Amino acid sequence: MNAFQFVNPTRIVFGEGAAAQIGELVRPFGSRVLLVYGSGSIKRSGLYDRTLETLVQAGVTVHELAGVEPNPRLTTVNRGIALCREHEIEFILAVGGGSVIDAAKAIAAGVKYDGDVWDFFVGKASVQGALPLGTILTLAATGSEMNGSGVITHWEEKLKRGFGSIHVYPRFSILDPTLTYTVPRDHTVNGIVDIMSHVFEQYFSLTENTPLQERLCESVLQTVIENADPVLANPEDPAARGNLMWCGTVALNGGFISVGMQNDWATHMIEHEVSAVYDIPHGAGLAVLFPNWMSYVYSSRVSRFVQYAERVWGIDRAGRTDEEVAVAGIEATRDFFTRIGAPSRLADFGIGEEHLDRMADEAVRYGAIGSFKKLEQADVRRILELSL
């Protein structure tokens, strides 16, 4: 186990009807709020009206930034920053999934910064402060509701980049599983893949002596897997939706499940390059890439993949070599993703060889990526090829 620091100041308010508390949760932060949301599904579900009504009752003036994209764009973030400055916003409320929350975080940090907010994403500046923000989560996926990270796309430059800061942890996040009942099937599937992928990035690590962390990771994976079928069979299953939602948060709540472990994150970086060019859903890209990344890297530490196969997928070692067990675990992952309806090939999105070089170049722009196995340009290109 490596030395580490951990702190996570986000308050979680979990349960059916929790969003009714939004007025009292927001009010201490001020009376001028920017409400950030996406395509309008919160209007169809009635959540928008209920939220607005509760906020107004609490004496809050609400301004709005609507239309945050699934891969949220820098232009949208800049619109939000301008709105905050124009209306002297005191608090940002993100209502949606990870994209909406990530956009809100970038806006919150950008408002307090004199330069171009994109500076945070290319290492030119670090966040020194931010407007306080809170969230009402409507999708179990990114964990953004309880961490200090966000990913934004600079569409014109075809760049998708992340940033992080203690200043952009949500002050509170409302997790009401019933708000995810109306999430379409493909978004639910992508969320499942996203949650599992976040755990993979932490769990497949070369750090020695992290038995508790490994078990916490395995716990999240097992629970996601066993709740996937119930959620897909009945999107209004309160128990399964609740379990999935809490798994999504625990999977990436500031790195709690993997403190003291070196993380990898190469697959996310590769996926970001694919999304930046093709604008495909993040979870869908991960479903395609992760099994191929696994096949490409597992020999770096076969024992971790053997453990994964045994503990997460219940694969019996009897009569098999370690390598065979490891491969069986990877195949179980691939089969699971396919079975729940996730894509398995980039071709499913009409992606061919056209931009492989560009994506591989861009992925290693700042040097080799990953830590489980360090990936150079040729490695990234090969993983992309395997994914075509």
Next chain:
Amino acid sequence: MNAFQFVNPTRIVFGEGAAAQIGELVRPFGSRVLLVYGSGSIKRSGLYDRTLETLVQAGVTVHELAGVEPNPRLTTVNRGIALCREHEIEFILAVGGGSVIDAAKAIAAGVKYDGDVWDFFVGKASVQGALPLGTILTLAATGSEMNGSGVITHWEEKLKRGFGSIHVYPRFSILDPTLTYTVPRDHTVNGIVDIMSHVFEQYFSLTENTPLQERLCESVLQTVIENADPVLANPEDPAARGNLMWCGTVALNGGFISVGMQNDWATHMIEHEVSAVYDIPHGAGLAVLFPNWMSYVYSSRVSRFVQYAERVWGIDRAGRTDEEVAVAGIEATRDFFTRIGAPSRLADFGIGEEHLDRMADEAVRYGAIGSFKKLEQADVRRILELSL
């Protein structure tokens, strides 16, 4: 899963040599610090000198409260409150195990309260504010380093009571596993039992649909069990000491592993009555009581004890009834405690039948205790009898 709120503001600084950061961690809170510690083991280990030197270098004036008891007493807490007022203390630094930290929490809350600090422990008042506090942990056991609870003994009245508040979460806790190398064997054993007991209080629950929480609990238990022998065989095993330390924190970090689950805590309440009369070590009391509590209550939800037996102890169900599997898991617990050298009978402390009624009466002073099975006076008395 029940509705819940969770927030835990404590910053963890984990790793060998982390205590060297104490100056910079304390300084933002002020320049007048009360250093709280116990019997002097930190003087023998050199930690006292190093801490003092670092604090003085950081420009901090240090006052001291030494001699906090293993079951910390109200009189000591009151001495600390008086010291804080006399010297206008701005920050409390607890260096020690759970007793020292619990005393520091009570002092921190008491300083900001005009009445008798004991009011917090008997439900006469709730904490409205507290001096900020931090900790340097020297014992893996109570989890007090990352939660807002504390237990104090009113020795003259033979009462041991707990309190809790968001205001007394440590602002930071330094976890350096090497600081636990010199912990005596019996304290190490008691710490192991204490950590496991904290998980038991959360895990044996009637709440439905908490699969992730159950697995997180099992993860802590399994990791403690597998690190017990290495730590006892080699008290300076950095890996095992580190794992044990982190397990202790995770086991009770504000209830993270059991959010949305009804907890039990009856066994702790019974142990508090035993300690209040006989001043035995908390972990030792729990080692005696917990297997007997388990035997007494398991039929309330046999399936949870079956799961415990299978997942934590690897007990094979084949050819056994559920009841037999459950009992085998309880016996495995008892055997483990005995094997690592924990006491198994109250008689080991010279405790007989003299005060059983008093202890049982006092345990249910505010009504039946526990939730897995509600225990009345006669139930508590029976568990105590089984433990003689």
